[in-house]
Amino acid sequence: MATAVTPEAVEKVVYDALPQFGADPSDISREATFEDLDVDSLDLAELSQIIEDEFGVQLKGDDVGQIKTVGDAIDLVVKRAE
Amino acid sequence: MKREVVITGLGAVTPLGVGARTLHERWIAGASGIEDGEGVCTEFDPTDFLSVKEVRRADRFTQFALVASDEALAEAGWADELPYEASRIGSIIGTGIGGIGTLTHNHQVLLEEGPKKVSPLSIPLMMGNAGSGAVAMRHKLKGPSFAPLSACAAGAHAIGEAVGLIESGRADAVVAGGSEASLVPLARAAFAALDALSDSGISRPFDARRDGFVMGEGAAVLVIEDAEKARERGANVLGYVRGYGATTDAYHLTAPDKEGAGAAEAMRIALADANLEPADVVYINAHGTSTPLNDRAETKALKTVLGDVAHMIPVSSTKSAIGHLLGAAGAVETTATILALRDRIAPPTLGYEEEEEGLDLDYVPGKARPLEIDGKRPIALSNAFGFGGHNAVLCLEAA
Numbered sequence: 424m425a426t427a428v429t430p431e432a433v434e435k436v437v438y439d440a441l442p443q444f445g446a447d448p449s450d451i452s453r454e455a456t457f458e459d460l461d462v463d464s465l466d467l468a469e470l471s472q473i474i475e476d477e478f479g480v481q482l483k484g485d486d487v488g489q490i491k492t493v494g495d496a497i498d499l500v501v502k503r504a505e
Numbered sequence: 506m507k508r509e510v511v512i513t514g515l516g517a518v519t520p521l522g523v524g525a526r527t528l529h530e531r532w533i534a535g536a537s538g539i540e541d542g543e544g545v546c547t548e549f550d551p552t553d554f555l556s557v558k559e560v561r562r563a564d565r566f567t568q569f570a571l572v573a574s575d576e577a578l579a580e581a582g583w584a585d586e587l588p589y590e591a592s593r594i595g596s597i598i599g600t601g602i603g604g605i606g607t608l609t610h611n612h613q614v615l616l617e618e619g620p621k622k623v624s625p626l627s628i629p630l631m632m633g634n635a636g637s638g639a640v641a642m643r644h645k646l647k648g649p650s651f652a653p654l655s656a657c658a659a660g661a662h663a664i665g666e667a668v669g670l671i672e673s674g675r676a677d678a679v680v681a682g683g684s685e686a687s688l689v690p691l692a693r694a695a696f697a698a699l700d701a702l703s704d705s706g707i708s709r710p711f712d713a714r715r716d717g718f719v720m721g722e723g724a725a726v727l728v729i730e731d732a733e734k735a736r737e738r739g740a741n742v743l744g745y746v747r748g749y750g751a752t753t754d755a756y757h758l759t760a761p762d763k764e765g766a767g768a769a770e771a772m773r774i775a776l777a778d779a780n781l782e783p784a785d786v787v788y789i790n791a792h793g794t795s796t797p798l799n800d801r802a803e804t805k806a807l808k809t810v811l812g813d814v815a816h817m818i819p820v821s822s823t824k825s826a827i828g829h830l831l832g833a834a835g836a837v838e839t840t841a842t843i844l845a846l847r848d849r850i851a852p853p854t855l856g857y858e859e860e861e862e863g864l865d866l867d868y869v870p871g872k873a874r875p876l877e878i879d880g881k882r883p884i885a886l887s888n889a890f891g892f893g894g895h896n897a898v899l900c901l902e903a904a
Binding site for chain 2: 442476
């Protein structure tokens, strides 16, 4: 059973995942860009996998290309779940 | 006339520790990196050298190559800035098997948790060229890069092909070597099924009691440059790659030609390429796997090529100290050979005690001894032969 998709729940999963990719936890915020966090397309592929596993929401390549900030990613997941 | 090629940096991660000189010093001191029948790089912790992201983005075989490349580039004086245009510097890192740890881990995930759990990093980490790509990316090398996949000859092929790129003018320098990290249950089981592994867990090349090879892991990376350009920039030259011979047995998928014909021809070509005679050679770093077949065939090949002087040249096997590093072996052994020649020392074949009929060369049993070169140049051959019948021999000289 996938976790209910709330902005808070998605934020927690994303915030927990990013340090695994080498992002400094103190730099992580909704406004931070993935570029600043040194999170690239391969990391986002892994993040998509984590999100799908947790929430049952699939992000496609096109989606990933659109998002620039951590907040963009969270909002997109919430929108896709609606 | 072809361009002269020099070695200006050495780096290694081996079961004897991190560092090219660690390998050299511990081997000549008689230390063994083999424990419980395997040569594991127990002193290697990737996080000592690489960031969290770099560690995640690299299979263990690539991690070894990256760390060895840092050491080699630092020694060459390249740590802060590349001495040549990036597009004129290549990266050639050979491997026997590539990222088999990544492969088997993700295969297990696939079977146990389903396809959606397989990591998107699986392919980019397991691919055999991952080491070559990662080394190039780390040091911003933009010339030719690829990975020879020629089993236990890959590390030697990497160096030989690097020399070819420089000699032909297609590169000014190449970061070249070999890397392997295949100590996983599948590889162990597969080599054991082939009856290639030592049941006793002892690597004793050329000894009558030898019963197969001992698996090892690690990497070595060398900085190889056009000699003229290296001199112009005032580089400290450690040695020279004088010749390269590569042949194929075209005989059997795993067994060497019984007479070592392909191996002998590779040695002959390497010597001819160097414009040298058998009597010029003062040391042989043998492939010496500790398998019954290799050590017999290699001994025959050495006698065929060296003739009368075969018994006068010390022959030893690095695998007696660290096991068989497969695709890394040729590069690790080239590194060990250059350092041995520089120190004028013949490193030992550890564990060698019992002679087998016909295997009667000077295998430098048990402990290192001074290398008497009697006014000759410090010149050696380093042999590497692989499953598939691949033979690659390098003729090396210390500066």
